[in-house]
Amino acid sequence: MNRPLDLSQLALDRSPASESSQAVKPRRKPWVSRYVLPLAILLGFLGLLVAAAGRQLMPQPSVTVVPVIVKRAEVQQAGTTLFQSPGWIEPRPTAIRVAALAPGVIDELLVVEGQRVKKDQPIAKLIAIDAELDVEQAKNSLEIREGELNRAIAERDAAKVRIENPVHLEVPLADAQSTLAKSKTELEKLPFLIQAAEAEVKYAHSSMEGKREAKDAIASRIVRQAESEHATAHANLQELHKRQPNLQSEVDTLQRKVDALQRQRNLLIEENRQLQEAEAKVQSAKALRDEAKLRVRQSELALDRNIVRAPMDGRVLKLVAAPGTRVMGMETTAGQSSNTVIEMYDPERLQVRADVRLEDVPMVTPGQPVEIETASSKTPIQGRVLQSTSSANIQKNTLEVKVELLDPPPTVSPEMLVTATFLAPIVGNTKSEATETERMFAPEHLIQSGDSGAFVWVVDADERAQRRTIEAGASSAGGLVEVKSGLKVTDKLVASGMDGLTENSPVKVTGDDQTMGVN
Numbered sequence: 056m057n058r059p060l061d062l063s064q065l066a067l068d069r070s071p072a073s074e075s076s077q078a079v080k081p082r083r084k085p086w087v088s089r090y091v092l093p094l095a096i097l098l099g100f101l102g103l104l105v106a107a108a109g110r111q112l113m114p115q116p117s118v119t120v121v122p123v124i125v126k127r128a129e130v131q132q133a134g135t136t137l138f139q140s141p142g143w144i145e146p147r148p149t150a151i152r153v154a155a156l157a158p159g160v161i162d163e164l165l166v167v168e169g170q171r172v173k174k175d176q177p178i179a180k181l182i183a184i185d186a187e188l189d190v191e192q193a194k195n196s197l198e199i200r201e202g203e204l205n206r207a208i209a210e211r212d213a214a215k216v217r218i219e220n221p222v223h224l225e226v227p228l229a230d231a232q233s234t235l236a237k238s239k240t241e242l243e244k245l246p247f248l249i250q251a252a253e254a255e256v257k258y259a260h261s262s263m264e265g266k267r268e269a270k271d272a273i274a275s276r277i278v279r280q281a282e283s284e285h286a287t288a289h290a291n292l293q294e295l296h297k298r299q300p301n302l303q304s305e306v307d308t309l310q311r312k313v314d315a316l317q318r319q320r321n322l323l324i325e326e327n328r329q330l331q332e333a334e335a336k337v338q339s340a341k342a343l344r345d346e347a348k349l350r351v352r353q354s355e356l357a358l359d360r361n362i363v364r365a366p367m368d369g370r371v372l373k374l375v376a377a378p379g380t381r382v383m384g385m386e387t388t389a390g391q392s393s394n395t396v397i398e399m400y401d402p403e404r405l406q407v408r409a410d411v412r413l414e415d416v417p418m419v420t421p422g423q424p425v426e427i428e429t430a431s432s433k434t435p436i437q438g439r440v441l442q443s444t445s446s447a448n449i450q451k452n453t454l455e456v457k458v459e460l461l462d463p464p465p466t467v468s469p470e471m472l473v474t475a476t477f478l479a480p481i482v483g484n485t486k487s488e489a490t491e492t493e494r495m496f497a498p499e500h501l502i503q504s505g506d507s508g509a510f511v512w513v514v515d516a517d518e519r520a521q522r523r524t525i526e527a528g529a530s531s532a533g534g535l536v537e538v539k540s541g542l543k544v545t546d547k548l549v550a551s552g553m554d555g556l557t558e559n560s561p562v563k564v565t566g567d568d569q570t571m572g573v574n
Contacts, residue, residue, distance in 0.1 A: 115563040118552035120514055121449075123542050124413055124496040124535065135479040137418050140456070142409035144429070144471045146400035147459060150372050153178055154394040157186070157360035158384035161376055166397065168374055169468075172365040179376070179396050183361040186354065193354040197347040204340035211333035218326045228316040235309035242302040245295060252292035259285035360384075363396050372398040372469060400469060405460040407438060409475040410453040417494060417531060419443065423480045425458045429473040431466045438475070449567040496535040501548050502527055511542070512549035512556055514564060520549065520556045 155161075159181035166178055217223070263281040266273055375395045376382065383393040407427055411419060419440055427436040437460075444455040458475055460467070502509050502525070509527045512520055525541030547564075549556070556562070 115561045116552050116555060117563045117565045118514065118520075118556075119550045119566055120547040120564055121498065121501075121550045121567060122413075123538070123544060123546045123548060124416065134424070137477045137479055138412070138415045140409040140411045140415070140453075140475045140477070142407045142458070142473050142475050143469075144405055144407055144460070144467055144473060145469050146372070147404045147406035147457075150398045150400050150469070151366065151369065152375075152395045153363065153366060153397045153399055155179070155181065155360070155363050155376075155382040155384055155396055156394075157181065157357050158382060158386055158394075159183075159185075159361060161378050161380045161382065161396070163378060164374065164376075164396075166371050166374075168371050170371045171402075172369060172371060172399065174365055174368050176365045177362050178365055179363040181361040181363070181382070183358060186358040186361050189354040190351070190358050193347070193351040197344070197351050200340065200344040200347040204337065204344045207333065207336040207340040211330065211337050214326065214330035214333045218323055218330055221320060221323060221326065224316065224320045224323075228313065228320055231309060231313045231316055235306065235313050238302060238306045238309055242299070242306055245299050245302060249292065249295045252288065252295050255288040256285070256292050259288040365399065367399075367401065369399045369401045370468075372400050402463065402465065402468075405463045405467065405469070406441065407458040407460065407473055407475055408444075409456045409458055410448070410451060411443075411456045411477075413447065413452050413454060415477070416443070416454050416535070417496060419456055419477065420480055424478045426476040426478065427458070427460060427473050428476070429467060429471050431468075431471060432464050435476075436463060436467065437461045440477075495538045495542055495544070496531065497525075497538050497542070497548055498550075499530060499534050499536045501550060502536055503553075512553050513542070513546045514549060514562060518562055518564060520558070520560050520562050522556075522558055 161179050162182045163180045164178070165180065166172060172178070259281070263278070263285045266278045266281045374397050376397070382396065385394070407425075409425075421440055421442060423440040425438040425440060427438050429436070438458045439461065441457040441459050444457065447454045497511060501511055503511065505524075507524050510522055510524045513523050515521050523541050523546070526539040528537030528539045530536050549562075552562070
C-alpha cells in the first residue's frame with residue numbers, strides 16, 4: 056500500500072518576525088560580483104586590445120635580416136679533411152662564345168659538340184655570294200682609281216717640263232724682240248732719211264727754179280714736172296718729220312712688251328699654278344686610290360669572315376646556331392646571342408663551383424687544397440680554392456666557392472656533378488691534433504662606426520630594433536669580419552632598411568637578405 060502524503064512540509068511559517076530573524080541572518084547585496092568584477096575584466100581586455108592595436112598602428116620600417124655566422128674553426132694537420140660540398144664543373148673563367156663577325160646566313164656547320172678544334176680551324180660557313188661580288192666591285196673601283204692617278208701623274212710631269220723648258224714663252228718673246236729691233240732700226244735710220252729728203256727737196260727746188268727761169272727755152276710740161284717732183288720731195292720730208300714720234304712710241308711699246316714677256320718667262324706664274332694644281336690632283340688621286348685599296352681589303356676581310364674560325368685551341372661545348380640561322384655579325388643592333396655560332400672551352404682550364412655551407416665558410420682560404428671526386432674519373436682530381444662568389448643562397452644556407460682543377464683528365468667536362476673535399480691547408484706551427492673553437496662573423500658592410508665604437512643593428516624576438524655595440528676583429532675571406540664580443544648566436548642582423556632606426560623601434564621583417572656582400 057502507498058504511504059500517506061505528509062503535507063506538513065508545505066505549511067507556511069507564520070511565526071513573528073523576531074523569531075525568524077534570529078534563526079536566519081540577512082543576505083548582503085551582490086553589487087561587487089555584479090558590477091565591479093565584470094567592469095575590471097572588461098577594462099583589462101580593452102587595455103590589451105589597445106596595446107596590441109597601438110603597435111600595429113605605429114609606423115614600422117621594413118627590414119631584411121641575415122643570421123650571425125657562428126662557425127667552428129678547426130686547426131688540423133695539413134691534408135686533413137675539413138668538410139665536403141657538392142658542386143659542378145664549369146669552364147674557367149667562363150665558356151667562350153664563338154661569334155660570326157660578318158652578318159649573313161649560316162650555310163654549313165663544320166663541327167659537332169664535344170669535338171676538339173685547333174686555333175683558326177673553320178667552325179662554320181656563311182653564304183658568301185654577296186661578299187664575293189663586293190670584292191669584285193672593290194677591285195674594279197681600285198683599277199679606275201689607279202688610272203685616274205696615272206693621268207694626274209702625267210699632267211704633273213708635263214707641268215714640270217713646261218717649267219723647266221718654257222719653250223711656249225720663248226716664241227712670243229723672240230717675236231717681240233725682233234719687232235722691237237726693226238722699230239729701233241727704223242728710228243735710227245730716220246735722221247738719215249730726213250737728211251736725204253732735205254737734200255732731195257733742195258735739189259728739186261733748184262731744178263724747179265732753173266726750169267722756171269728758162270721760161271720759153273723749155274716746154275711748160277717739163278716745168279710742171281719739176282714742180283711736181285719738188286712737191287713730192289717736200290711731202291716726203293714732212294712725212295719723215297712726223298714719223299719720228301710714232302716710231303718712238305712704237306719702240307717704247309715694244310720695249311714694254313718685251314719686258315713683260317721676260318718677266319713672264321722668269322716668274323712662270325701660270326706654269327707654277329698649273330704644276331701645283333697637278334700636284335694637288337695627284338695627291339687627291341692617291342688618296343682615292345688608297346681608299347679603294349682599303350675598300351678591297353675590307354671586302355676581302357668580309358669575305359674571309361664568312362668562314363667562322365675557332366679563336367683558340369679547345370673543345371666544342373654547345374652548338375648555338377644551325378644551318379639557315381641568320382647571324383647579325385658586328386652590327387650595332389645585334390644582341391649578344393644573335394651572332395653566336397658555338398660555345399667552346401679550354402679543357403685544360405676548368406673549375407668547380409661548390410656549394411659550401413655557411414658554417415664551413417670560415418674554413419675556406421684562397422689556395423686551399425681540394426680533392427674533386429666525380430663518376431667520370433677513377434681517381435680524385437686535385438684542385439685549389441680560387442675565391443668565393445659574391446652571393447649566398449639563403450634557402451640552401453650556402454655560399455658558392457670556385458675551385459680550380461689542377462691538370463684535369465680528359466674524361467671530365469662542364470656540367471658534371473662532383474663532390475669537393477676541402478682539406479686543411481699548410482700553416483705554420485701545425486698541431487698534430489685538431490682543436491676546435493667557435494667564432495662569430497658578420498658581413499663587413501653591416502658594421503657601422505659611432506662615438507662608442509663599432510655597432511650593428513639587430514632585431515629581437517619582439518621584432519624591435521636593438522643597437523649592439525661590438526668588438527670587431529680581423530677581416531676574413533668572403534667579406535666577413537670576426538665579431539669578438541657583443542653578439543649572440545641567435546641574433547638576426549639588419550641587412551637593409553637601417554636608415555632611420557632608433558633603439559627599441561618596432562620593425563617589420565620582410566625576409567632574409569639574398570646578398571651577403573661577399574667579394
